[in-house]
Amino acid sequence: MNTYTDLEDINDLQALIQEGRNQKKAPLAQKNLGQHKTLAMLFFNSSLRTRLSTQKAARNLGMEVMVINFNQDGWQLEFEDGTVMNADKAEHIKEAAAVISQYADLIGLRAFPSLKDREKDYSEILLKSFAKYATVPVINMESATAHPLQALADAITIEEQKNTPNPKVVLTWAPHPKALPQAVPNSFVKMMKLMGADLTITHPHGYDLAPEIVGNVPVFHNQEEALKGADFVYAKNWSSYQDYGQVLSQDENWMVTMEKLGKAKFMHCLPVRRNVVVEDAVLDSTQSLVIEQANNRTWAAQAVLKELLTK
Amino acid sequence: MNTYTDLEDINDLQALIQEGRNQKKAPLAQKNLGQHKTLAMLFFNSSLRTRLSTQKAARNLGMEVMVINFNQDGWQLEFEDGTVMNADKAEHIKEAAAVISQYADLIGLRAFPSLKDREKDYSEILLKSFAKYATVPVINMESATAHPLQALADAITIEEQKNTPNPKVVLTWAPHPKALPQAVPNSFVKMMKLMGADLTITHPHGYDLAPEIVGNVPVFHNQEEALKGADFVYAKNWSSYQDYGQVLSQDENWMVTMEKLGKAKFMHCLPVRRNVVVEDAVLDSTQSLVIEQANNRTWAAQAVLKELLTK
Amino acid sequence: MNTYTDLEDINDLQALIQEGRNQKKAPLAQKNLGQHKTLAMLFFNSSLRTRLSTQKAARNLGMEVMVINFNQDGWQLEFEDGTVMNADKAEHIKEAAAVISQYADLIGLRAFPSLKDREKDYSEILLKSFAKYATVPVINMESATAHPLQALADAITIEEQKNTPNPKVVLTWAPHPKALPQAVPNSFVKMMKLMGADLTITHPHGYDLAPEIVGNVPVFHNQEEALKGADFVYAKNWSSYQDYGQVLSQDENWMVTMEKLGKAKFMHCLPVRRNVVVEDAVLDSTQSLVIEQANNRTWAAQAVLKELLTK
Structure with a gap:
């Protein structure tokens, strides 16, 4: 792996998953691997889990970490080529990426989509420009349309949690008061396809994810039908891809309940709105894996960092 | 000590004070104690002394530190049970506390009161919820109603500074243009009672602290009378407890002056408004202990961290 | 060197430049020099290069780093003596500087000018007050009127780049949509004079820098004339010193182009507005040194930190 901008960068998924599980068992086994190497973490948007878990992973490998909250500590960047920069953008991505590469051995980036211009968001201009102009590897800490550390x-x-070789996994849309990105469901679907999982997607009409991502994964508009016999239920809200960035439904009937869950394990990337996305009873039950997922963010990041350091 | 949410968590105060003084003499004597342990410092409000002194203390013990400015880097938290989270709170304390516990061995918290709802502020919901749902020890870095690191x-x-076994200590209210919390005077009064100090409180009418905190400490409304024969004068503004959160007086006659101070030492937790709370002459004199108090913040924090690490 | 508030603090410039070049060759040669010493970096304004390069330099020397974004994490400071602090300033510089000195062995400061009150900006009240009341060395990370780390x-x-013993260096004003400080050109001019460089300055009428800084350096209002035979062209916008803080011209004819540059090397401190200050072709050419300048920020900071640590 030369970079970790999306799941396509993974050479050997099973090996990477195994590496994560190994790091979890022995977090400090490679505590000198990253010595005198620096990870610069650039946040263009807020972050809790990614901020802490990636930092923890880097420190476990002995790396230095420098955090930049770009919109607070830095300034707005220009991404277009050839622009006359006489408006509000103070620095071009070409300089910013090249400059940060002088101070860091790896660069992590978080930048959410506008949810206004689908073509622009899906072009991943910030992430791709950084990867293009940086002279060191770039790690996607959630971009406009992908969250590959979460998916890992x-x-x-x-x-870790499966009881059968090929469990049934259901990704279900759930209601939410705000318009959210498609990054998490996009990466989850891609990851399940990469793993060869038995994946089903369910969501109300109008919430189809990008066709190139969904491919031939079965899609149900009847949540009850989709959830039948599920081993893992992954809930997540997203805004519409077709009617880009719009909230078309807040239908409470799509909230995940214990009754719907049955014997399945419950997954969510967090933060989660209780009693909107999923009822309290689910999150407070032993079937919820959300805290373990958050824990595994550290080991996913540590596996990726290790790969990039040993490259 | 399993946690340090308030002074009641202290098992042996004299031992803890002595530990602080030992750390001050040899700051690096236990520089490997916290190796590969992480302190997550969560700030819901601004901080200078606490931010730097606690970080310094943690590093002196070899700990990793991760700082989160919650309202900038994170998002708003929900504390109530059973709420339908369809408004502005993005994450419930249950998840946040459990998740941060995955990445940290100790969690420090700073969150000021609303000064609008006394019952809610004094219920210490944020601090207590974090302590309840976190699976690692929690340290109070100033909560709604207590500042036990400052008190230590x-x-x-x-x-360090007393010349007699049982010096006379006077806590005096002082004027200030803004409504301030009762956290510092509350913890100072409790600490003086724990130490068995000869404490006197003085403030204008309407500024009584919570009765369960004051107990039978003598209270004077005549500042001059109260200050007579003082060895230590601790000045601090606070807003009204009865008329909750209100500024009832800005009476300049309550400002501490050299004349009032006499031969006493002057204490204040800082930041301090010069020539409002206390006149320049006092702060610029050798009788002022405010910089030494700030210095001792490091050793207080280091004693607490050491206790929690060796638990 | 006891402090690095401005270029006058340098004892031996050639030795300091050489130290920077040595650090660049062997960044970790003195990785234990700063062990258990702490650099507190205080930002009253945003920063990218200074933030990262200074932090990197400190870590290369084994120092601990604590970053404070003062206006976000802290509060507003009072600088005047004798003020009755009953308005918006919560803490006096006397306390703040003395307190931070309790937690840090070196203090770095960044604070931009108001560009409204020339006398006040050029009095450097924040920087000088910090240097006065801090009990540890202070490093200027760009003050109201000087940027000595950039100049170094x-x-x-x-x-590194010169091909002749005494190259011709031209500082040219360039257009910009916003009013910018004079800190960078001021320090660059002073540095070139200290080095005994063959310096020429060119800018439109009304943009003269402070006379005590310019001294007898030749000034041209005809850019073409000034640039003739240049080995290094240093472009930078600044607002007017006479008509203080005003943007008197946005004349596009002053933008640096490949044609104007000829065979000279191009320098700029960054961030730079492309196709406003300088055209794309220059920045994208091999004659541009801007990324190398950014890289050298680390080694300049490391040389200064080393001097202050070994003092």
């Missing part, structure tokens, strides 16, 4: 943590969690 | 630094300072 | 990086860059 989810894969580790499913590998 | 104050106790260390008095122990 | 520039000097290292010129020393």
